[in-house]
Amino acid sequence: MNDLPLVLTVFVACAVEAIEALTIVLAAGLTRQWRSTFQGMAAALIVLAAIVGVLGPTVTLLPLTALRLVIGALLAIFGLQWLRKAILRAAGYKALHDEASAYLREVAAAQAAPVSSRRGISDWYAFTLAFKGVLLEGLEVVFIVITFGDNQRDLGAAVVGAAIAVVVVAATGIAVRAPLAKVPENALKFLVGIMLTSFGTFWGAEGAGVKWPGNDAALLVLVPVVAVISLGYAAWLRRAHRADTAAGPQAQVSQAEGVTG
Amino acid sequence: MMRALKSFGAFWYDFVIGDDWQVAALVVAALAVTALLVHAARVNAWWLLPIAAFAALAWSLRRATGGKS
Numbered sequence: 001m002n003d004l005p006l007v008l009t010v011f012v013a014c015a016v017e018a019i020e021a022l023t024i025v026l027a028a029g030l031t032r033q034w035r036s037t038f039q040g041m042a043a044a045l046i047v048l049a050a051i052v053g054v055l056g057p058t059v060t061l062l063p064l065t066a067l068r069l070v071i072g073a074l075l076a077i078f079g080l081q082w083l084r085k086a087i088l089r090a091a092g093y094k095a096l097h098d099e100a101s102a103y104l105r106e107v108a109a110a111q112a113a114p115v116s117s118r119r120g121i122s123d124w125y126a127f128t129l130a131f132k133g134v135l136l137e138g139l140e141v142v143f144i145v146i147t148f149g150d151n152q153r154d155l156g157a158a159v160v161g162a163a164i165a166v167v168v169v170a171a172t173g174i175a176v177r178a179p180l181a182k183v184p185e186n187a188l189k190f191l192v193g194i195m196l197t198s199f200g201t202f203w204g205a206e207g208a209g210v211k212w213p214g215n216d217a218a219l220l221v222l223v224p225v226v227a228v229i230s231l232g233y234a235a236w237l238r239r240a241h242r243a244d245t246a247a248g249p250q251a252q253v254s255q256a257e258g259v260t261g
Numbered sequence: 262m263m264r265a266l267k268s269f270g271a272f273w274y275d276f277v278i279g280d281d282w283q284v285a286a287l288v289v290a291a292l293a294v295t296a297l298l299v300h301a302a303r304v305n306a307w308w309l310l311p312i313a314a315f316a317a318l319a320w321s322l323r324r325a326t327g328g329k330s
Contacts, residue, residue: 069292074277076288076314081279084321093326201310208292209299210307222311229315233322240326 003157006148010161013144016216017137018169020199024075024133026173027192030180032126039121040130047131048138060146064139069207071132072200078129079196083230086190091237092245129196136203141166194230198223281325287317 029037052059088094121127141162149158180188202212202219212218278285291313298306 069296073288073292076310077277077279077285080284080288080314080318080321081281083318084281084284084325087318087322088325091326197314201314204288204292205295205307205310208296208310210295210310211305212307218307225311226314230318233319237322237326 003154003160006154006157007161007164010144010148010158011165013148014141014162014165015169017140017144018166020219021133021137022169022173023195023199024137025130026177026180027195028126028129028133030177031185031189031192032129033123034126036121036123036126037130040127041134043127044131044134044138047135048142051139052142057146057150059139060143062139064143065207065209067136067139067207068203071136072202072204072207074132074200075196076200076204079193079198079200082189082193083197084193086186086193087230087234087237089186090190090234092241093237190230190234194223194227197230198226201226281321284317284321287313287320291317 025037025041028040051062055062085094145155145158145162148161149155183191198219202222206212214221288310291310295306295309298304298309
């Protein structure tokens with residue numbers, strides 16, 4: 001019973017990290033491909049187990065700040081790319097279903113060159129997203145368990161708290177997977193762009209040495225702010241697109257030529 | 262050999278940088294300035310990267326739509 005405060009503390013701290021990892025996994029799986037996402041997740045868990053197995057408690061000496069900086073920068077760049085495309089689609093500057101033709105081109109290319117199947121991973125984007133998210137958050141969970149468990153001299157209770165958090169968050173992820181899959185494609189991509197940009201900005205700045213006001217709670221402000229500004233950009237472009245459409249076909253042609261993504 | 266290297270480079274460029282290299286460059290530059298401000302000037306510049314990200318997105322959208330918006 002004396003372990004309860006420690007278990008609860010570790011549970012809450014690890015649940016926050018697990019939710020961050022779940023967000024990335026859902027983003028990759030729902031919008032890209034589940035198979036490669038699960039492969040990325042599995043690879044991250046294997047690497048994580050190997051790191052913990054080899055380093056043991058000295059795992060806390062790993063340069064987590066540098067890892068946050070690199071992963072944060074990549075996620076922010078990925079997220080901004082997604083947002084850019086989703087906003088252009090929402091505003092009418094880009095076809096809503098242009099992935100279909102890209103997909104067909106990729107299928108045709110894959111059939112023409114079946115040997116270049118990139119080591120059994122069909123979607124490296126989904127694989128890498130899931131790998132990075134799960135590895136970084138997994139390392140943070142390990143740090144929390146070791147730090148709290150060591151301080152309280154009760155590693156077992158800390159492991160129990162973390163395990164419950166991971167199981168609860170994973171079960172929640174399985175439960176919300178189906179309803180999320182019904183969300184329209186571009187809306188989902190918009191949402192993913194918002195989440196990747198927010199998490200990338202958060203981790204990247206943290207890696208650069210910033211201390212966010214409110215620590216992890218800053219994400220509760222950052223995500224809505226990114227959402228509101230992105231929706232604002234979409235509304236602004238939609239209005240401009242309508243005005244150009246009303247101005248005549250010549251304006252549309254010159255604008256379509258400007259869209260490169 | 263050269264073709265394989267080019268293909269490898271093109272894959273990673275497309276994968277990491279994507280459609281607009283200037284967005285990636287701005288994010289990296291903003292992170293570098295943030296790190297400088299934090300470590301050299303002791304300024305907790307948590308606001309810089311979000312501002313740079315929004316500016317990069319607006320700039321990229323403007324160029325993608327032909328700068329007419």
